Amino acid sequence: MRFSERMKHFGENIFTVLLNMKRDMEKEGKRVIDLSVGTPNIPPSDAVIQALVEAAADRKNYIYAIKDMDELHQAVADWYRRRYGVEIDPDREVVSLLGSQEGLAHFALTVIDEGDTVLVPDPCYPVFGDGPVIAGAELYPMPLRRENDYLIDFSEIPDEVADRAKLMVVSYPNNPTTAMAPDWWYDECVAFAKKHDILVLHDNAYSELVFDREPAGSFLAHPGAKDVGVEFNSLSKTYGLAGARVGFCIGNAEVVSNLAKLKSNMDYGMFLPVQKAAIAAITGDQSCVEATREAYRRRRDCFCDGCTEIGWKIGRCPATMFVWAKIPDGFSSSEEFVKTLLSRAGVLVTPGSAFGGSGEGYVRIALVKDEAEMREAIENMRKSGIFQQ
Known part of the structure; x- marks a missing residue:
């Protein structure tokens, strides 16, 4: 075989x-x-569980979802405006993921051809590199060093590598190093991406789990970010919905559209009761x-x-x-x-x-x-x- x-x-x-x-x-x-x-x-909170239970008890919700509910996209747009100060077009700039892991595994298929270069942090959550490798990419590691507060130093990336790179995956607050990035770093990231025509995927799964200062913001809140990339966000850790597999790709409309097109050929959408639970989570009491x-x-x-x-x-x-x-x-x-x-x-x-x-x-x-x-x-x-x- x-x-x-x-x-x-x-x-x-x-x-x-x-x-x-x-x-x-x-x-x-x-x-x-x-x-x-x-x-x-x-x-999850009692309210989120109740929303899931009620939707799961409705026999009409066992059909294929096919695509996201309009109410879910509107809830995400309202959430990003309220929480991060970012305006999102609910019709063009958001698509759900069956968990960020699924999204990260498949995202590179919309961007990468065999032999293309992808920039990934080192160390990084494994699927940051595994997803691009599935798509046939060659990885270029961007070292995260303790002496540099685990921030990617874009000046260390040779111009010839940056010019051939098509995608860069970044994430702060960072898994595994737990580091956070200051505002100036995101501005440098956007400028670097624009200079070298690189698409940025920022994973923002841990923005709420910040302990000794205000919770983190969004990559998309920085000028020009939506021109060069998207952000993944997840309800797994913040809202306790890890097993339900709820994530979102948010940002550049063309990128979101391509991912939605790919997903339409790979799955039949998120289970409707889970969509209802996600809406309850991001629109309800945030205590x-x-x-x-x-x-x-x-x-x-x-x-x-x-x-x-x-x-x-x-x-x-x-x-x-x-x-x-x-x-x-x-x-x-x-x-x-x-x-x-x-x-x-x-x-x-x-x-x-x-x-x-x-x-x-x-x-x-x-x-x-x-x-x-x-x-x-x-x-x-x-x-x-x-x-x-």
């Missing part, structure tokens, strides 16, 4: 590998506290957003401060639902540290190398357990003796 050449680019997904490691431990009767996958465990942000802030403080107390010095991350931590001295790789932490403390995290070469020497911790389990994880790590070596 013969398979496509593109599959040679893909190994087993890192989170599948970690899940197998976890299951092997559990088969031995050992408890594992899994902080590897960013699976939110904070449920749930503050409650979610506060829950993650408490978890961050608990974990980061607790780790520092036992000898693993981790600063408080500024945003997202993750912690990006340097591995302790004495370990040759992030993967070695992850395996040691699992075997000796029963705590599972993700090696930074899974996010790209520049992630080596770090691990990503997902704040997906309540504070009691976070404290249990810290106590297990203390007892392991790993951080007293």
